Amino acid sequence: xxxxxxxxxxxxxxxxxxxxxxxxxxxxxxxxxx
Amino acid sequence: xxxxxxxxxxxxxxxxxxxxxxxxxxxxxxxxxxxxxxxxxxxxxxxxxxxxxxxxxxxxxxxxxxxxxxxxxxxxxxxxxxxxxxxxxxxxxxxxxxxxxxxxxxxxxxxxxxxxxxxxxxxxxxxxxxxxxxxxxxxxxxxxxxxxxxxxxxxxxxxxxxxxxxxxxxxxxxxxxxxxxxxxxxxxxxxxxxxxxxxxxxxxxxxxxxxxxxxxxxxxxxxxxxxxxxxxxxxxxxxxxxxxxxxxxxxxxxxxxxxxxxxxxxxxxxxxxxxxxxxxxxxxxxxxxxxxxxxxxxxxxxxxxxxxxxxxxxxxxxxxxxxxxxxxxxxxxxxxxxxxxxxxxxxxxxxxxxxxxxxxxxxxxxxxxxxxxxxxxxxxxxxxxxxxxxxxxxxxxxxxxxxxxxxxxxxxxxxxxxxxxxxxxxxxxxxxxxxxxxxxxxxxxxxxxxxxxxxxxxxxxxxxxxxxxxxxxxxxxxxxxxxxxxxxxxxxxxxxxxxxxxxxxxxxxxxxxxxxxxxxxxxxxxxxxxxxxxxxx
Numbered sequence: 153x154x155x156x157x158x159x160x161x162x163x164x165x166x167x168x169x170x171x172x173x174x175x176x177x178x179x180x181x182x183x184x185x186x
Numbered sequence: 187x188x189x190x191x192x193x194x195x196x197x198x199x200x201x202x203x204x205x206x207x208x209x210x211x212x213x214x215x216x217x218x219x220x221x222x223x224x225x226x227x228x229x230x231x232x233x234x235x236x237x238x239x240x241x242x243x244x245x246x247x248x249x250x251x252x253x254x255x256x257x258x259x260x261x262x263x264x265x266x267x268x269x270x271x272x273x274x275x276x277x278x279x280x281x282x283x284x285x286x287x288x289x290x291x292x293x294x295x296x297x298x299x300x301x302x303x304x305x306x307x308x309x310x311x312x313x314x315x316x317x318x319x320x321x322x323x324x325x326x327x328x329x330x331x332x333x334x335x336x337x338x339x340x341x342x343x344x345x346x347x348x349x350x351x352x353x354x355x356x357x358x359x360x361x362x363x364x365x366x367x368x369x370x371x372x373x374x375x376x377x378x379x380x381x382x383x384x385x386x387x388x389x390x391x392x393x394x395x396x397x398x399x400x401x402x403x404x405x406x407x408x409x410x411x412x413x414x415x416x417x418x419x420x421x422x423x424x425x426x427x428x429x430x431x432x433x434x435x436x437x438x439x440x441x442x443x444x445x446x447x448x449x450x451x452x453x454x455x456x457x458x459x460x461x462x463x464x465x466x467x468x469x470x471x472x473x474x475x476x477x478x479x480x481x482x483x484x485x486x487x488x489x490x491x492x493x494x495x496x497x498x499x500x501x502x503x504x505x506x507x508x509x510x511x512x513x514x515x516x517x518x519x520x521x522x523x524x525x526x527x528x529x530x531x532x533x534x535x536x537x538x539x540x541x542x543x544x545x546x547x548x549x550x551x552x553x554x555x556x557x558x559x560x561x562x563x564x565x566x567x568x569x570x571x572x573x574x575x576x577x578x579x580x581x582x583x584x585x586x587x588x589x590x591x592x593x594x595x596x597x598x599x600x601x602x603x604x605x606x607x608x609x610x611x612x613x614x615x616x617x618x619x620x621x622x623x624x625x626x627x628x629x630x631x632x633x634x635x636x637x638x639x640x641x642x643x644x645x646x647x648x649x650x651x652x653x654x655x656x657x658x659x660x661x662x663x664x665x666x667x668x669x670x671x672x673x674x675x676x677x678x679x680x681x682x683x684x685x686x687x688x689x690x691x692x693x694x695x696x697x698x699x700x701x702x703x704x705x706x707x708x709x710x711x712x713x714x715x716x717x718x719x720x721x722x723x
Binding site: 161 | 254257259270361396397426427470471473477
């Protein structure tokens, strides 16, 4: 669990990175869409 | 010292060159106000991020994470999901589309053209011009404080030099110069923060090991005595959330949800960036780099701030806040003690870049708010827009510099930087957000309801900021002069309200006022001029 025993902190850590990854995926999928 | 002088000189030269290129490429009013509406999506995303993230976001909030722990990462989650994904995809596309359709150059202009109200543009422009200097002075103070601490130079001298540099960059280069400089500033910020997180994790033996060491820290010898005060406030370790409902919990959650999380959607200096790209496709592409950029700014600052406790404890036996002496000193002290010497000079430039990029955008917005929105469009002055905007930028910057100088004389224990930032974010959210949403998405929303929401939102939040919310009313001093107290509800049955952020009260009331006015007035009829957007809104 990334060394983070508290679920709410683990979730914040994962969602921060996950949110940035989501932005990358959105950008790639919609690269040529308007 | 040699590292600092070399890095700062190089930085100043490159900034001057970029501003000059912006000046040479600026041919029209639209170039000066909107960078010609043809900015590359990556430059737009980095410029948005560099404007959003100021020195205080890195040093101030990073220091807060050093004190309160990794719970602040929820702010990074909000920054990415609301500040990038929702802002770009939901608000950005519609703002760009309507802005292009109506040919608007600023956020107040977009609102006033959409609702066909010259008064609205003047009112919004004047409000931005009057209160943005408080935010700008907080940003400016963040840079000056840090440079003064790091180089030992005089506060007033640095303030004057930085203000003059910013004036030259912005007044000469317009938005084109600013956005070129932002891309450069953003690249420096990204590289500096990426190095910082990699170095910090490797210093502590890896990601898992670093987090585990931080989790164990509250049980180490001598730590309990140091965290006594924090634990009474609800603190329960740097890798767990504080106890719900305690002062520390409220501090984190209200800062999160109230100030920065929602306020970001209605910032005039940020929403103008959406109008600088030529189609919705560019905004899709901008999302790609926007999310990563914000992760590497606030995500890194919060993680390093919290992890610094382990390094400080291993080296000195003290936790970060005790070893550094103050909240704002945690990140600078950590860099000075644990990172290579050469990185100190680089990090100073990273913080300069963060502050200057935000300051430039604010000076540009203050200039367009007074010059374009109030004087040119609302009062119909004959002078041309660029000239009026340049004069207004100069005035806005001088006011901000004077406020910064005054705040340097105030009691240092007041978190003036964080207060100045959240004050402006809250005021903008209550004043503009309901009308901005209506302008973009509710075709039938009437002009008078929009005006009612804007005026009530600004009046209620100003009353709350100046007289009720102790954090702001105390440092703005007007309540004390009139009533001899730091908050008019202090010591009364309503004492709890003195801790509540203005946005929590003013934004819902602004929405309710707009809805009641809409119910009374009814929908816009097709024949009325306010239906200017029947095809687009």
